[in-house]
Amino acid sequence: MGKYVTLKIDGAGIRAPKGSSVLDVAIEYGICIPHLCHVSNLSDIGACRLCIVENIVNGRSKITTSCTLGVQEGMVILSNTERIKKLRRNIAELLVAQAPNSRAIQDVAVRCGVKEVRYPFRNSDCVLCGRCVRVCEEMWQARAIGFVGRGKDRHVDFPFGVRPDFCKKCGSCIDLCPMTITPCDGPMKPGKEYLCGKCESQLSMASGAMEDTCVWCELGKGFRCARYGHQ
């Protein structure tokens, strides 16, 4: 008794252990909320904002990220309203415009319903999801990499730009990086980027046939989608 709470996600009554996050619970129950910066067993920072949901408090909707939102008794969560879908699409569009050279991000973008990119592509090689920084700090207690700079200049780097001795070269940062999986047709050249949308799983979702359902994409395995993390 007292270890579980009941809440509703998209109308489904769900019994969840206290202390877990809404995103974890949703994934557990097969409600696929798109996410990028979340990795199971690491802390959540709410950086990518893709996992936003509507949290209905006293009849008023509050938009917040589900990864940082702890479950509470009687909570009402809507993860797939028109408003959320629109916001999520816009965020995914911003991300894919920034880093089109990642199959993971291309996949997420199509999954979120991005049909066109209205901004000039930038072909950057990092979206600052912070997966690498957190795995280094939390899993290996190494803190060999961290965020440097603010705003536009923020980037991931070694302390003072030099690889320290305490970096164990474990490669976890590379493992978790969404940028390491290139699009099917290979890396896009600067100035020639496009929205890919080629994978079967992506196409099936883009056409609307299986919209809003997680298809357990193979990509997720390599990318360590939180869903596989539970296995």
Added chain:
Amino acid sequence: MPKVKPRVKSVKDLTELCKRLRSSAKNFKSKLTICGGTGCHASRSQDVIDAVKKELKKRKLEKSVRVRVTGCHGFCEQGPLMILEPGNIFYCGLKPGDAGEIIAETILKGEVIERLLYTDPVTSNKVQTEAEIPFYRAQDRQLLAQNRHVDPCSIEDYIAIGGYSALAKTLTEFSPEKVIKEVKISGLRGRGGGGFPTARKWAECRSAPGEEKYVICNADEGDPGAYMDRSILEGNPHLVIEGMMIGAWAIGARQGYIYVRNEYPLAVKHARIAIQQAREYGLLGDDILGGGFSFDMEICRGGGAFVCGESTALMASLEGKVGEPRPKDVHTVTDGLWHKPTTLNNVETWANVPLIISNGAAWFAGKGTKGSKGTKIFALTGRVKNTGLVEVAMGTPLRTIVFDIGGGAINGRAVKAVQTGGPSGGCLPLDRLDLPVDFDALYDAGSMVGSGGIVVMDEKTCMVDVAKYFLAFLQDESCGKCAPCRLGIDRMLEIVTDITEGRGRPEQIDLLKELADTVASASLCGLGKTSPNPVLSTLRYFPEEYEAHVNEKRCPAGVCRELIEYEIDAEKCNGCGACRRACPHGAIKGKKKEAHVIDSHKCQKCGICLSECKFDSIIVT
């Protein structure tokens, strides 16, 4: 032997000290109050102070004339300022050379020097006292009025005007619950920008579980053009300390912090001195005033990141971590500094607390509108005649602030818009100036009270350019943690830059609106959530300017360089050659006493010729 400061051990000690200080103040025949706030300091008030002191020493008047260097008086435009007592004579625009005359004429003979008085711009009459000046007349100065009577480096001055009596009243007559109830009745709302009811914050923090609790004063004011928190902390630090002590008593905290920007050296210095003095007097430490309440505080200097004004980022910075906000799904009143319940309030909010306790909640609630009570300090800047700090009752129309107090736009131009609330606020057009300054009314109009900056813009301001300026500021100051704020502001700036440089496409305006909505809804912290306001409010009230930029590739205000051309009106030009000599690019040609011509290929549109021409013959098209 160094003089040992008397320790104030009980409320009786405090009242006696106050009486003693007041009677010793009568030993001085006259008092000279000189503003040493940052505004006047910039107009060289230190030189005036030195000259006055030297002159007094020369005439051996140091014992009978007291020179008091105080914090900001508000009318920074006219600085350096001086007030002479008796008579309350108000001198402005002083020079070090005036010192001798002031002492010889006014102090010794009691004669007023006409030349140094303020001239009413409407009637051209000389005005002798502060109260008669239109700038001060329309104000309701509760917090700022004290600045005049207090040397910020002297706790004695503060005690003499009744300082720390609100604390004494709290400790003897009020239970913590009663303090919170009193603040609740007063209707005080946070002055830092959010406008959250202070009493509710305190009550939540009090009921939060945990022995250790903290109070923090947010003095990380970073809005361009805003300096009210700075002026209070510089001019009257003890008021803030007293407010924090009352708040700490109410929520059950024993430790407080003042988080102040390192770019405010005077505020840091004065706050540090004030804390030291309060400790010496026993007003900070264990068993304050014999009431069994122990409290101490420290100063923490911020590194100048705008985002550290955001509560969670500020606390991270205070803990010694990177100043980045964290998700606020659990509020800081239960999980704040070092994961302990924490109450964070703005400087001005804390400063209001002692006034509420001494004057009563009803007094405070008697001022203002239904939803917003009390007075609010605004920093009036921009293209306005009387720049300075303005304190008005909530509910005062913006028009009163801009025209009656501010005196309208400079150079006789028309006011076009007023930007309130700093980078996160919005621009309101002239026909919205009848709006009262009220948290809810301004929010509904797409702007906000914010921390209290008011920037006045005249007809020579391009609103798209204004949006671009604020976006550039926010892009610089965004911490970069969350995607919508970091990428969204960047893309909005990209679009607005395209528009100002003539590459704008009509569909970009819709994209801008959609993007603004996304950034506002999905960002992590307050900075991101409010960052699209400058864009949204200019799009809402000045759509025609965006359309002119996009469709006609024209900047109506003549600001955006890529869209304007400088020409010389041949009929008005008399060939004086001033523009030709001034042009750094050699773009102007013409013979003496003949109309000149601008070579548009060489012209860099710097605008120097425009300011050099005395015959209005340079046209911007």
